[in-house]
Amino acid sequence: QVxxxxxxxxxxxxxxSLRLSCTASGxxxxxxxxxxxxxxxxxxxxxxxxxxxxxxxxxSVKGRFTISRDNAKNTVYxxxxxxxxxxxxxYYCNAQVGILSRVYDYWGQGTQVTVSx
Numbered sequence: 001q002v003x004x005x006x007x008x009x010x011x012x013x014x015x016x017s018l019r020l021s022c023t024a025s026g027x028x029x030x031x032x033x034x035x036x037x038x039x040x041x042x043x044x045x046x047x048x049x050x051x052x053x054x055x056x057x058x059x060s061v062k063g064r065f066t067i068s069r070d071n072a073k074n075t076v077y078x079x080x081x082x083x084x085x086x087x088x089x090x091y092y093c094n095a096q097v098g099i100l101s102r103v104y105d106y107w108g109q110g111t112q113v114t115v116s117x
């Protein structure tokens with residue numbers, strides 16, 4: 001059974017930093033990443049990283065956020081610097097499992113990030 005456990009959310013002032021962590025268990029994971037959902041908006045991609053270390057970022061976070069991964073620990077991190085009020089959202093960890101040419105998505109419970117101006 002797959003489990004994703006997130007940690008690291010909280011409240012900061014604009015310009016501050018936070019680091020999110022997500023540890024996955026129960027399978028072998030290919031792409032892992034972070035998505036976010038602000039009130040009244042759709043869930044959107046923040047950053048993803050493949051098992052080989054290739055990354056992809058939303059334009060809105062490029063240069064401010066860094067995603068990394070420890071494959072031995074099945075853990076993905078999101079270092080968030082220069083935070084802005086518009087980064088306020090619930091952040092969800094995502095981990096993908098590939099089985100017989102199909103990809104299955106698993107999600108964490110979400111962690112709140114609040115950035116005040």
